[in-house]
Amino acid sequence: MTGLKGALIGCGFFAINQMHAWNDVDGAEIVAVCDRDPERLKLVGDQFGVERRYSDAETMFADGGFDFVDIATTVQSHRALVEMAARNKIPAICQKPFAKTLDDAKAMVEACRAAGVALMVHENFRWQTPIQAVRKALDAGAIGTPFWGRFSFRSGYDVFSGQPYLAEGERFIIEDLGIHTLDIARYILGDVSALTARTKRVNPGIKGEDVATILLDHVNGATSVVDVSYATKLSKEPFPETLIELDGSEGTIRLSQGYGLEITNGRGTTVMDVSPKLLSWASRPWHNIQESVYAIEQHWVDQLRRGAEHSTSGADNLKTFALVEAAYDSAARGQTIDVRAML
Ligand code: NAD
Ligand code: 89V
Structure with missing residues (x-):
């Protein structure tokens, strides 16, 4: 062909x-x-x-x-x-x-x-190697039924030098970065029924919020926290890693800084290196994101040829995008938002 x-x-x-x-x-x-x-x-x-x-x-x-x-x-x-x-x-x-x-x-x-x-949203973070590894472990039943999760992206990286427009919008971290983290939460723990959020702007040089803490009620009964920050100065900068904690009926998963995946269950604890590949044109620390760009583009071609729905089709992404709008609404009104009513 x-x-x-x-x-x-x-x-x-x-x-x-x-x-x-x-x-x-x-x-x-x-x-x-x-x-x-x-x-x-x-x-x-x-x-x-x-x-x-x-x-x-x-x-x-x-x-x-x-x-x-x-x-x-x-x-x-x-x-x-x-x-x-x-x-x-x-x-x-x-x-x-x-x-x-x-x-x-x-x-x-x-x-x-x-x-x-066909319409696919370039929502690439779920295609990152470490995120795929977490999903694979869950699908294999490594921790039974997950009941709690944390999806965390906390950094002090200067994103504004490459993307100056990020400093200028009324909305910043939820719309630009939290959107990926919320999508990962949905990808791992399923769709969301209700959401509560709090936001802050710490950096006085930007217009929008650079810190957000979001509590998600998943349709399957699990609860998770999505916490994102570009105001977090750490001894070892984690950009652009999403860290994950999952507790399940039979064990736990921890994806920690440096791409270590630890799974604990009745058989003991296994530790794996789930680092992304450094593609020939990629550069650290962006290689994690860069590899996921290749993965989502290959997925686009493969599904288009099969005539099959894409993982992050426009219809799927409405459910992630609703979480972004719900988070801003919740933070503004100090209330929990019924996400299902928005769709
Ligand atoms: P950018 O401003 O550097 O580039 C956008 C380009 O589009 C500019 O060159 C501009 O001239 C051009 N453009 C805008 N409107 C146009 C139009 N109507 N017709 C033709 N050209 C037009 O922005 P960027 O940092 O490259 O970001 C682009 C998008 O990618 C944003 O939506 C951003 O959120 C997203 N992004 C995604 C990821 C990811 O990992 N998925 C990472 C970074 C940025
Ligand atoms: O993915 C993005 O949209 C980027 C970054 C990871 C730097 O926040 O803006």
Whole structure:
């Protein structure tokens, strides 16, 4: 079977990872790139040897010649670009955060459903090797039925140097980073029925919140805490590791800093190194995220070819995105939010 041809919109900071990963993916290649910033367009076009370059997405869709589009722009343009893809009957990948509001996200899912095209959100954190290892241990019944969890990302890393827009939005850590952690919580412990959140801004140089603590009631009866911070200065910087604690009826799982996975149950304790691979183009400490970009892109191609639903389809991601909106709402009102009523 011949490979799929893709087009990338948005040649910014993170798109470099996406382009490197597309080079490694089996069964797809990027044949066109688009950015309204001529410098970024030239930089990415030259670096990855893509001849077809566009400053305008409408013109690129009109010219066609590709089987899918990879939208790597920031959130402001996501709805318009996903709807453009749907109008042109082109399957689309959309970066997180999926949309500005849950209503926009629902409209995007509906547009792709009505057009009969696949839509996947580039929610890559669940594809990280250590997160997959936790899921595998749970699926193997290593700790019986989990009843409690903690999903923690606490860091003092300067994310603003690579992504300056993160300092400027009214919303910061839940929308940008907590969205990944909440998705991991759903991926590991299942969907959420209710949520309670508290937020803080510690760094005076940014607009949004940089600390959030979120209590989740999962539909299956488990309880978990998602805690995220970019105001946590530690002796050994853990960025960008998500640490996990799970207690189950038959044992416990601990994913700790340095990618150590410890499983304790009736058979004793096993300790494994679940470090991500350092891909040829990757660099520490980002290699964990970079490897997951390759994994989600390969998943996109494999499922598209099978005609099967993607793990982080638009419809699936509505349930993660609802948690983001619920967290802001809960923190603002000091109340527990019924998540199921939002969907
Ligand atoms: P960026 O600002 O560096 O890049 C965005 C690019 O898109 C810019 O070059 C801009 O000119 C271009 N652009 C915007 N709107 C456009 C439009 N309508 N048509 C054509 N080009 C357009 O941003 P970034 O840091 O690369 O982030 C992009 C997205 O990736 C964000 O949504 C961010 O949250 C997400 N992100 C995801 C991860 C992850 O691990 N999944 C990591 C970092 C960033
Ligand atoms: O994944 C992201 O969206 C990034 C980072 C991991 C740095 O927060 O913004």
